[in-house]
Amino acid sequence: MLIITIVILLLYLLLIGSFAYGFDKVKTTPLEDVKAKIDFSMIIPFRNEAEALPDLLASILELNYPKHKFEILFIDDDSEDDSVKLIRSKLSKSKIDFSILHNEHHSNSPKKDAITKAISQSKYDWMVTTDADCKLPKYWLDSFDDFIQKNDIKFIVAPVTYHTTTSFLKRFQLLDFLSLQGVSIGAFGINKPILCNGANLAYTKTLFFELEGFDGNSNISSGDDIFLLQKAIQKYPNKIQYLKSESAIVKTIPQHDFKNLVSQRVRWAGKTSSYNSLFGKLTGIVVFVMNGFLVCSPLLYLANFISIKTLLYTFIIKFCIDFLLLFKTVRFFNQESYLASFFFSSFLYPIFSVYVVFISVFKGYKWKDRTYRK
Known part of the structure; x- marks a missing residue:
């Protein structure tokens, strides 16, 4: 023994x-003051997120990036609360180009369906995905723009963490989540990327359609991020990089109770058997x-x-x-x-x-x- x-x-x-x-092999990328060049289509699926949306919408309004160089596509997945009303009330008076689409279910994964629909209706080639329960940093799009201008890439993985960790359960989740972030960054450093998070991801529309989107894993409810990463690695292993920048860190919220935490982690674990x-x-x-x-x-x-x-x-x-x-x-x-x-x-x-x-x-x-x- x-x-x-x-x-x-x-x-x-x-x-x-x-x-x-x-982890140390992935160099931290400082944000430099360069003229905005890339046009982005920001994709945000949501379902009953009226409680979390105010933080996201406030952070969107504070984005530093030129308003004429990005659009936001919200995809409503049959929300039964005031999510849609909230988005319209907060953004309608701004100069931000946004639209609210209604999701159409074609698979066992509503989120993949939502992302696919948004991409098909997007104006620009660079997609940036996040979640409705996130807070975006002020220079989020600037960080992606700077990184894309300096690198020949098609797929970008970026950092995510938790905030409002006010109890031991939430601190436990934070440390667990940060360990996954450490593995994600470290795996990129040894040229073996295995993890990413859809709350902070960017890739080209051209690549998405070239990879045939989520075909091949649409029967799995989660994995809109990792399965797409794996397909991209098989096709363009040298066109995928990690954006290790403090200016790009997206913050999301931990689960409120143990039951929801287990459901979330079971959802994550359920896709591992299908990894390529x-x-x-x-x-x-x-x-x-x-x-x-x-x-x-x-x-x-x-x-x-x-x-x-x-x-x-x-x-x-x-x-x-x-x-x-x-x-x-x-x-x-x-x-x-x-x-x-x-x-x-x-x-x-x-x-x-x-x-x-x-x-x-x-x-x-x-x-x-x-x-x-x-």
Whole structure:
């Protein structure tokens, strides 16, 4: 059993260590004052987001980018609240070019349907996607414009984090989410991109149609971001980059309670079996096995398969390598103060992650007042 423990630990160390190394290989991109050149079509699907929309709309009104160089396509997915009314009341008096489309369902993924419809009706070639529960930084579009002008690219992945983390549950989510952001950045640094987030993504319309959009994964309710990334990597591996810029950080909100948190994470986990990336699947397996081992280790100790010393060393080593990657990540996002919750979270995370994986295998989930089944 000791040999198995060492093998699992070494694989985990190698994996997370490579992400920590790759994190520094992705250079931070400073925003420079250049003349705006790129025209953007901003895509924002929404469903019953009246509570979150005021923050998004306020941040849109504060965008620094020239108003005549972008449009916003909101896609209403059968909202039953005042979302549509709110958007019109906030933006109708501004000079922003916006439209509200009604979603048409053609697949098992309403969000993919919404994005596809918006792209088909967009005016410009560069699409920028975000979510209705986000806050956009003032120089968001400026950051994309500057990056596109300086690089020959077709697909851009950009940073996302949480705000309003006022409870331990929300701080736990933040640290979990930032660990995924660290993996996303680190994977780009070792030329093995595996993660992205649709709350902050940009790609060309030309590329979207060349990749035939979401064909091939429209039966999966989530994954409008990662599956498109994987298709882009297969076609243009050298035309995809990560925009590591503080000026491009989009902020979203964590889930309000544990039930919604589990539903969200089950939704995320449910698509991993359909990944095309072997490295992505390997990453998921190694992380799951490491966490599964820690969850089972008290029983293994009681059954005399491992010693308490082995258990303690394993946890300490995992804690240290996790902390290294997370420290780099929180420093980039300027959220170092939340590291105070990491020690207690590190005990809970293996249990939580294993629980989510098992739930995702055997059960569906509820999201945006809709039920999705396995």
